[in-house]
Amino acid sequence: MVLFGEGGLTELANQENETIGIAVASRSRLREIALKAGLGLLLALAMAFIALPVLALFLRSPLPSIAEALHDPVVIDALRLSLMTSSITTLIVVIMGTPIAYVSARFSYPGKELADSLIDLPVIMPPAVAGIALLMAFGRMGLAGHYVSSFGISIAFTTLAVILAQVFVSSPFYIRQARTSFEDVDIALENAARTLGASRTRTFFYVILPIAMNGLLSGAIMAFARSLGEFGATIMFAGNFQGRTQTMPLAIYTAMQGDLDVALCISIILVAFSFAVIVLVKVLTRRVYKRC
Amino acid sequence: MLEIDIEKSLRDFDLQLRLDVNQGQTLMLVGDNGCGKTTLLNLIAGLDRPDRGRIALDGRPLFDSDLGIDLPPEARGIGYVFQSYALFPHMSVYDNVAFGLRARKMPEEDIDRRVKKHLKEAGLWEIRRAKAADVSGGQKQRVALARALIIEPKLLLLDEPLCALDVRRQAAMRSELRETIRACGVPCIIVTHDLRDVVSCLLERGRVAMRGRAEDVAVWGGDQE
Numbered sequence: 001m002v003l004f005g006e007g008g009l010t011e012l013a014n015q016e017n018e019t020i021g022i023a024v025a026s027r028s029r030l031r032e033i034a035l036k037a038g039l040g041l042l043l044a045l046a047m048a049f050i051a052l053p054v055l056a057l058f059l060r061s062p063l064p065s066i067a068e069a070l071h072d073p074v075v076i077d078a079l080r081l082s083l084m085t086s087s088i089t090t091l092i093v094v095i096m097g098t099p100i101a102y103v104s105a106r107f108s109y110p111g112k113e114l115a116d117s118l119i120d121l122p123v124i125m126p127p128a129v130a131g132i133a134l135l136m137a138f139g140r141m142g143l144a145g146h147y148v149s150s151f152g153i154s155i156a157f158t159t160l161a162v163i164l165a166q167v168f169v170s171s172p173f174y175i176r177q178a179r180t181s182f183e184d185v186d187i188a189l190e191n192a193a194r195t196l197g198a199s200r201t202r203t204f205f206y207v208i209l210p211i212a213m214n215g216l217l218s219g220a221i222m223a224f225a226r227s228l229g230e231f232g233a234t235i236m237f238a239g240n241f242q243g244r245t246q247t248m249p250l251a252i253y254t255a256m257q258g259d260l261d262v263a264l265c266i267s268i269i270l271v272a273f274s275f276a277v278i279v280l281v282k283v284l285t286r287r288v289y290k291r292c
Numbered sequence: 293m294l295e296i297d298i299e300k301s302l303r304d305f306d307l308q309l310r311l312d313v314n315q316g317q318t319l320m321l322v323g324d325n326g327c328g329k330t331t332l333l334n335l336i337a338g339l340d341r342p343d344r345g346r347i348a349l350d351g352r353p354l355f356d357s358d359l360g361i362d363l364p365p366e367a368r369g370i371g372y373v374f375q376s377y378a379l380f381p382h383m384s385v386y387d388n389v390a391f392g393l394r395a396r397k398m399p400e401e402d403i404d405r406r407v408k409k410h411l412k413e414a415g416l417w418e419i420r421r422a423k424a425a426d427v428s429g430g431q432k433q434r435v436a437l438a439r440a441l442i443i444e445p446k447l448l449l450l451d452e453p454l455c456a457l458d459v460r461r462q463a464a465m466r467s468e469l470r471e472t473i474r475a476c477g478v479p480c481i482i483v484t485h486d487l488r489d490v491v492s493c494l495l496e497r498g499r500v501a502m503r504g505r506a507e508d509v510a511v512w513g514g515d516q517e
Contacts, residue, residue: 195365
């Protein structure tokens with residue numbers, strides 16, 4: 001039997017505490033390593049899930065065939081139509097959406113919640129449903145189309161229908177972003193401009209708009225990209241006619257039924273464009289004015 | 293001379309005020325947060341609307357509920373220095389100060405001459421090209437004051453002009469501010485929390501609770517406890 005003095009007992013207790021402390025520390029380090037490894041694995045899986053299909057697209061289409069596809073009249077027509085309609089759509093969305101977003105950000109009015117929900121509705125509405133809805137509204141026998149067609153104007157299955165479908169699905173992307181950007185502009189800046197003698201219009205163009213510009217630009221780019229990729233509403237409301245309503249996504253769908261290589265090449269062009277858009281949005285949204 | 297006789301229902305209380313501020317006189321408004329100090333400045337500046345009453349500056353009504361007069365902020369000719377200074381972050385110091393003159397469509401040469409004078413007087417000429425967001429707190433305060441004074445206002449409103457500065461800067465800026473206000477010679481209303489500033493009017497829940505010197509207000513505050 002070994003007897004310990006008081007000091008010996010304390011030392012033993014200290015040693016025990018130290019051993020327990022080391023064990024706890026190593027367990028917590030292990031947990032941390034396991035957590036990091038788990039998160040890393042999750043991130044790698046997510047990256048692979050997104051990157052693999054994109055990589056497969058590039059691996060399946062050699063460069064010469066992409067160059068060749070760029071001379072295909074179907075591809076040229078689709079590319080031209082897509083760029084033209086998406087540009088017009090973006091212009092319309094910006095001109096109409098900017099005042100709507102500003103009013104929504106700054107003012108209260110009866111039915112504001114309902115109006116905001118209605119603006120956001122196309123984001124969650126399935127594109128095919130949007131196409132049928134547009135057809136029911138602006139088709140030859142539609143609610144508004146009925147009156148328009150009495151003047152000899154037909155909207156459905158024309159390039160105008162492509163633009164209307166794109167405006168319908170892409171406008172919320174711009175308006176939501178623009179609304180947030182306007183909300184972020186300090187109301188005191190607006191008030192300061194007014195007390196300094198600037199009218200509401202001058203205040204908007206010289207103070208509010210420049211400060212919100214980065215957000216508006218990124219919203220416009222998102223709307224452009226959404227228009228470029230629009231498929232469901234367009235095919236339902238505008239049809240699929242080469243040179244008139246056949247945009248890039250519709251050309252991919254058509255090519256898939258015949259020549260897979262052409263479909264792959266158009267897809268690569270769209271992927272490259274989408275990637276460039278995302279990079280541009282990231283760069284633009286990074287430049288934010290510091291508050292004074 | 294500024295004449296105020298207004299009423300406005302706020303969420304927690306009714307603002308009822310009757311005040312006169314003479315030419316060259318400075319009225320300091322002191323009171324707890326939410327007692328209606330900034331609201332009063334906004335009502336005078338036209339950024340908010342009284343329910344009824346009259347606000348007149350040099351005899352000209354800015355707001356008169358009986359006559360249906362309610363001039364917009366840009367037509368009131370009031371210089372307003374906001375609590376946060378509200379400098380336009382995308383503009384340079386020069387463009388901030390020139391903003392009010394450009395809004396008045398003044399010829400560019402006149403603008404340049406006036407801005408130069410004000411920036412030099414405020415010691416800001418060297419930093420005229422700097423973005424307003426990048427200058428120090430004290431410089432921001434000077435830019436805000438120069439921007440409000442360059443339009444030659446008939447009334448000056450300052451909302452907590454020193455609160456965004458650190459304590460050391462406050463002492464220096466307080467005397468600088470006093471000199472600038474005295475020099476411009478227009479009626480001035482300053483909202484403050486700081487009893488070191490000379491106090492002449494104490495607001496409580498939308499009403500003038502007392503007028504007097506700083507010491508009187510401090511004693512009055514003690515009596516209430």
